Each structure stands twice: as structure tokens, then as C-alpha cells.
Amino acid sequence: MDWTALNLxxxxxxxxxxxxxxxxxxxxxxxAAHHFRxxxxxxxxxxxxxxxxxxxxxxxxxxxxxGASPIGQFYESVFGRPLVFSFEGLLLAxxxxxxxxxxxxxxRGFEAIAPEVRDAAACSGLSRWxxxxxxELPLAWPGILSAxxxxxxxxxxxxxxxxxxxxxxxxxTKTIAIAIYDRVQxxxxxxxxxxxxxxxxxxxxxxxxxxxxxxxxxTRRHG
Amino acid sequence: MKMPVMKLFKLLFLLIFxxxxxxxxxxxxxxxDIPAIAAASDLQFALEDxxxxxxxxxxxxxxxxxxxxxxxxxxxEQGAPFQLFLSADEDFVFRLHQAGKTEDRGVLYATGRIVxxxxxxSPLSVDQQxxxxxxxxxxxxxxxxxxxxxxxxxxxxxxxxxLRKLGLWEGLQGKLVLGENVSQAAQFATSGSVQGGIFxxxxxxxxxxxxxxxxxxxxxxxxxxxxxxxxxxKGAGETARTFYAWLQxxxxxxxxxxxxFVLPAGTAK
Numbered sequence: 128m129d130w131t132a133l134n135l136x137x138x139x140x141x142x143x144x145x146x147x148x149x150x151x152x153x154x155x156x157x158x159a160a161h162h163f164r165x166x167x168x169x170x171x172x173x174x175x176x177x178x179x180x181x182x183x184x185x186x187x188x189x190x191x192x193x194g195a196s197p198i199g200q201f202y203e204s205v206f207g208r209p210l211v212f213s214f215e216g217l218l219l220a221x222x223x224x225x226x227x228x229x230x231x232x233x234x235r236g237f238e239a240i241a242p243e244v245r246d247a248a249a250c251s252g253l254s255r256w257x258x259x260x261x262x263e264l265p266l267a268w269p270g271i272l273s274a275x276x277x278x279x280x281x282x283x284x285x286x287x288x289x290x291x292x293x294x295x296x297x298x299x300t301k302t303i304a305i306a307i308y309d310r311v312q313x314x315x316x317x318x319x320x321x322x323x324x325x326x327x328x329x330x331x332x333x334x335x336x337x338x339x340x341x342x343x344x345x346t347r348r349h350g
Numbered sequence: 351m352k353m354p355v356m357k358l359f360k361l362l363f364l365l366i367f368x369x370x371x372x373x374x375x376x377x378x379x380x381x382x383d384i385p386a387i388a389a390a391s392d393l394q395f396a397l398e399d400x401x402x403x404x405x406x407x408x409x410x411x412x413x414x415x416x417x418x419x420x421x422x423x424x425x426x427e428q429g430a431p432f433q434l435f436l437s438a439d440e441d442f443v444f445r446l447h448q449a450g451k452t453e454d455r456g457v458l459y460a461t462g463r464i465v466x467x468x469x470x471x472s473p474l475s476v477d478q479q480x481x482x483x484x485x486x487x488x489x490x491x492x493x494x495x496x497x498x499x500x501x502x503x504x505x506x507x508x509x510x511x512x513l514r515k516l517g518l519w520e521g522l523q524g525k526l527v528l529g530e531n532v533s534q535a536a537q538f539a540t541s542g543s544v545q546g547g548i549f550x551x552x553x554x555x556x557x558x559x560x561x562x563x564x565x566x567x568x569x570x571x572x573x574x575x576x577x578x579x580x581x582x583x584k585g586a587g588e589t590a591r592t593f594y595a596w597l598q599x600x601x602x603x604x605x606x607x608x609x610x611f612v613l614p615a616g617t618a619k
Contacts, residue, residue, distance in 0.1 A: 189428075193428050193429075194428055194429050203429075208429075208431065209428070209429030209430070209431070211425075211428055211429060211430065212425060212428070212429065212430035212431060213431065294415070294425045294432075295415045295417065296386045296413065296430070296431065296432070297386065297413040297414075297415065298413065299386070299431075301415070311537065312391065312416070312531075312533040312534055312537055313394055313395075313416070313558075314536075314537070314540075314556070314558035314559060315558075
């Protein structure tokens, strides 16, 4: 069992969730509340990581973050080391490929709130912040929970993009999924088996807990 | 109704706190001077053994990553933070040197050899001139044959050269399974779902691999010599330098030899 790799994967997943949670709430809320020209295209763009092959995404990320790109050069001039093949680079990649997993469930959650509820809140004199905090977030909570769990589990499982932009450096970019691939290549089937089983179990528990919680909320709400 | 959201946030912060405080500290500490080392995947078993000896002798640690030399060449060129690069092909080292990424032109540490491998249950019988492979191909009993990708894996290129030299390359078109690196090619070749493959002698010598079938060492003159060169990447730290020097010492050379590598005389430049 490669604990360093598992720890790195968990850290990456937690950081990704931490970054995408506020971003997703903002974007999901905005997309649910507003209608504007070209909205379909914006939604399509955000959903793109769902359908793009990881190699395509990985290639663009590599070009985007590489030493020849403005982002890569800016990062290197500020921090004195390259962005690609670092934990930060992997985190940026992870945030990007998780966008649809974070935004879509939250958007559906906010869309499910009847407009009358918002109107009632406004009539009662609640500010927009208080409406969001006390009315909308609690009502959209199953969607938010799904987004968090999906993002977390998907980060643990992502392989192709990580392989392309990571470089498999132990403790820095070698996630558990890459470590499993490594173990198979090293003819260590026992090691690969243990880690695969661990990943399977963690994912099952995460998704199971999310389903359990959301179904309990529905039961409580609808009797 | 406010509760669930607060609960979620609390849970999240707890989780993050746990991950960063619990493991994070030991992780950062462990990385201080444990250099990342990129190695060609034909070194998979040999270098693990050597690193284990190095850890015991020097009380220092290294982090090993194995992959195809071509990919590591590209990654180091892009600025990947590896401190030492053990390539299976010296040309990659020279090109990195030209690009100003390495300290010097490095040293030759070994010359690699290739084997023809037949997994258990395969109709293929292995011999030095691959007459068995020719016969099986003619009898149409070879449906899949594994080598490393010749485009970026040096051992794949050597396999292609050997197969071309013996006039088998054309017949194998459409039947080749390409591993991303030589270790994956070995993985494919031993899996039993292909009839044979060509990969590194150093991998075939490991009991993990040799128990899975039969192999024969192919003659050196079938391919360009696999001159393997290692080099310190610019900015390499103290531990990486110690390891680099240690790899040229008799103890490490002996392990390389045990894994079938042909060693340069003395410390050849």
C-alpha cells in the first residue's frame, strides 16, 4: 500500500473541493437564476471536460501551463519553479477537469427551488445574501452535497490527465491511480490489488453516503 | 433548515484539517532532500535493488519514478523537477544538455540487451535468430506480438531494428501491441494474451518475469547498442549527487551486472 500516494490523492481531492465549492455555488446559482444570450454555449463549454478524452484535456493543460505559455512563465517568475509537474499544476488541472462535476449538480439544485420561494424571501425583506444563506443553500443542499462528493471521488479516480501533466513524482504528483498503474508495470499484482480495493472502497463509501443523505432529506421533506 | 449546510462546511473543514495536519507535515518533512529520480523502465528491478542498498549504506533516500526515456526527456525539457535522469538512450541526455537543462553530458552507466520472450502456453519457441517466430508467422499462429513503442522507447526501437534485420517486421504489421514503455511491453508479453514479445534482458532476469515463460538473449549485432547514460539535472541537490556518484561504485555496478547489463570499463565518459 502506497500511503504517500493515497495521502496525496486525498489532499488533491480536498483542495479541489475547497476551490470548487465557492466557485460552483456562485456559477451554479448564476446559471440557475439568469437567462442570457449564448447561455447554452457557456453551459456547453463548462460541460466539455465530461466528454473530452483525458488526453485532449491533458494536452491543452500541458500547453497552457508549460514553460512557453504566459501562465507558465508568470508562475515561474513569481515562484521560481515550473508549474507543470508540480502539485499546484496538478491542482489547477484537477479544478478544470472537475468543473462539470461541481457546477452541474449545484445548478440543478438551485433550479429546483420554486421562484415563489425567492419572491417570498424578498417580500419578507431578506437581503440577497441572507436569502442565499438561509433559504437557497439549505434547499439546494442535496445538489451541493452531490457536487462535493462527485468532485472528491472523481479527483481520486482521474488517471489520464494526471498521467499527462503530473510526471509521476512520488509525494508530489504520483496519485493513487498512477501508483496502481506503476505497481502493475512493476509486476506487483498484490500491491496493485490492495490499492485498487482501497480506492474502490473509498469511492463506494463516499457515493453511498451521499445517496443515503440525500434520500433521507427527501424522505424528511416529502414525508 | 440551516443545519445541513453548516454541517457540510464543518465536515469539509474537518476533513481538510485532518489531511493537512495529519499527513501533510510528515509529507513535507519527508520531501526536503529526497530527490526525485527519473529512470528508464528497464531499470525497474535493478534500480530498486540498488536504491535499497544505497538507503541502507548512506542513510539517505531517493524517490524513483520509472517510465519511457522519451517521455522523461520531454518532461525534463519542460521543467519537471527531477534531479537525476537515467536514460535508456544516451541521445536524450545529449539533447537535454544542448537545451541547457543538465550539468554536463553525464556518464555511460550500462549497455542494455534485449530478449525474445514467449509466455507459457504460447506455440512460439524462442531462438537467437528468431527462426521459430518466422515459422509461426508463416503458419499464421502469431496474432499478437508485444514490443515497446519504437517512437519514444529506446527498447522499442531496438526491437524494431532486430525484427527488421531478420526480415520479420513486415510480417508483424497489424499484429504488434505497443507498450508505452519497455516495462509495459514486458507486462503485455508475459500476460498470456500475446504469443511473444521483445523487451529488456534486465526485466527478463527478474524472477517476477522469468517464471512466466521462456526467453532467449538476442545477439548484440541485431540492433544499435542501447547505450544508457545518466546525468544530473541542473539544480540537483546533495543527495542526488551522492547517489549519482554511488551508482558508479563497485557495489552498484555489481547489481547492474546481475541484471544483465554490460558495464562500461572503469568510469567511461
